[in-house]
Amino acid sequence: MSERIREVPITRRTTTTYVAGRATIRVRVPKGWARGLVAGVEAAFAGWAITTVTTMIVYLSLRSNTWMSDTLPRDALALGGDLWVATLGGTSVAGGVSYRVIPTLFGALLILLVRLLLRTTTGFPRSSALFAVPGFLLTAWFLAGTSGVHSQWWTGTVGAVLIPLIGSGWFVVSSYSRDSEAPSMQHWISGGFKMGGLVSLVTVVAAAAAAVVALVAGWGRASGIQELLGASSLVDTMFIVGAQALFAPTAMAWAAAWWSGAGFMTATDSLHSPTVVDAGPIPPIPLLGTVPETAPGSWVVLVPVALGIACGVASARVYRRSHLLHQSAQGVLASVVFVSIVALWMWSATMSMGSVRLAFMGPLVGRSTLYLFVEIALPAMLVPLVTHPTTLALVGQSAGRVRSEGEALRRRHAERLSREAATASLIEGDEAWAERGDDAGSADATEVGEPWAESAEAVQPDKPRAAWRNRAAWAESVKAAKRRVRRQKRVAWAEPADKDDEGDTDDPEAKGTKGEGLN
Structure with a gap:
């Protein structure tokens, strides 16, 4: 009897185990980051070169003067490094006294330079423009530490961050607003930046006009101080005028602080405002000869108020949003931009030119910013809200x-x-x-x-x-x-x-009459 062996196939049972994927965060450097970094490095080198070359040109022009006989080219080069740190908002120490004077016009030119150099990042992600900040900061530190003598290089860190940050932020916002297919939320964001920039620009232009008026009114005093400096040649005069021209935004900030009602300080014990004039000696700077010597009164603050209302009317026509909520958010963002610009502007206009009385000069930053916000930015924000169709319908x-x-x-x-x-x-x-x-x-x-x-x-x-x-x-x-x-x-x-009826019952004649009648 033969036995048949049946072959049974053996199958392998496989089981699949599904493991939940872990959330991972990947940090990638955006494309074009090297272009942004190089733009920051180029802007820092260009700023340092301008200050150094200008200082050397002035030295070569004035070295024939007797009071510069002991000055060497190396000293002029070191002065250029000190001016570079001063441009960044740093301090210099000489004779145990700290000095801080910011040539604000040159700082504004550096911001514009960063903005122009970042055009090489066009077509790349917007975040690549922010790499200009570390490039500018590291280069500025290196140049300040190697070329300055009296300057403290670390004190210029604030300016070395703000200058490229403002320039790159300006570039990002401008490219952000060019996106025509953006949602409505992006429109009010870009509109808030534009509105804040417009109000700030109008304030700066009005302050420039006020500074020109003050310069014309005090031209005689400024010329007298100029003569006291003893400029013996045209080159000397050009050097003095050019050095003061670098502080044109500073003079404009002082004018804006004055007509806002907050005032500015020419010394720690000398306040100048529309209602207060503290007489006192001023440093031998011709530009300070334009400081008002009288107090016209508090009616001056009506000028910035009228300016704010005019900005509000213009914003209501140019930056009108269909939704009232978007209009409100746009106004708030514009106010934040305005306050940030004005606060930075007022801070850059402060200076320290010595000790004791000259330890602080310039506008009171907090008070001036608050006054300008209430007088200009707040009306510019409220007028579009009040005149909005939705607001008028609700009213x-x-x-x-x-x-x-x-x-x-x-x-x-x-x-x-x-x-x-x-x-x-x-x-x-x-x-x-x-x-x-x-x-x-x-x-x-x-x-x-x-x-x-x-x-x-x-x-x-x-x-x-x-x-x-x-x-x-x-x-x-x-x-x-x-x-x-x-x-x-x-x-x-x-x-x-x-x-009467009752009385008839008691009368005998009446009784008889009644009786006869009855008979």
Whole structure:
């Protein structure tokens, strides 16, 4: 017997285990980051080169003067490094005294230079432009530490960050606003930056006009200080004027702080504002000869207020948003941009040119920023909101509701007056009727006197009319009293006839007459 062996296939059972993927965060450097980094490095080298070359040119032009006989080219090169640190907002120490003077015009030119150099990053992600900040910062540190003598290179860190940051931020915002297919939220964001920039630009232009007016008014004093400096040649004069031209934004900031009402300090004990003038000596700088010597009054602050209203009217036409919420958010963002620019502007206009009295000069940063915000930015934000179609519609609905409620109140008041007039006429008619009844029944006045007196007492309540809170209840009580009087009078007129009938029963003649009649 043969046995058959059956082959059974063996299958392998496989199981698949699904493992949940872990969330990973990948940090990637955006494309074009090297272009942004190089733009920052180029801007820093260009700024340092401009200050150094300018210093060397001035040195070569003035080295023939006797007071520069001990100055060497190496000293001029070191002065260029110190000026580079001063441009970044750093301090220099000489003779144990700290000096901090920022040539704000050169700093503004550096911001513009960063903005122009970042055009090489066009077509790459916007974040690549931000790499200009570390490139500029590291290069500025290196140049300040290797070329400056009296400067403290680390004190220029704030400016070395702000200059490329503002330039790159300007570039990012400008490219951000060119996106035509952006959602509505992006439109109010770009509109907020544009509106804030517009209001800031108008403020700067108005401050420049005010500074020019002050320069024209104080030209005589500025020329006198210029002569005291002893400029012996045209080159000396050009050097003095050019050095002061680098502080043009500083003079404009001082003018803006003055007409805002906050004022500025020419020394720690000398405040100048529209309402205060503290007389005191000023440093031998011709530009300070334009400082106002009189206080015209607080009416000067009406100028920035009018400027803010004008900016609001222009913004309401140019940067109008269909949604009221977007309009409000755009105004808030514009105010933030304005405050940031003005605060940085006012800070850059402060300086320290020595010790004691000259330890602080310039505008009061916090107060000036607050005053300019209230006088210019706030009206510029509120006018578009007040004139918005949605706001006008809501105001119209509220006005219609108030008008309807007022008409309802007037109608109820007229109805109350008419009820009171009707009540008064009814009372007068009852009194006239009572007087006619008294004339008709004058023969029976003696018999009716007592009831009428009682009714008269009933008509007059114990309390005066003024004590009645409800005039309607008082009128009803008067009507009820009058009705009682009429009933009592009718009863009084009917009583004599009844008494005559009763008297006939006691008269003998009457009895006889009645008896005859009966017979």
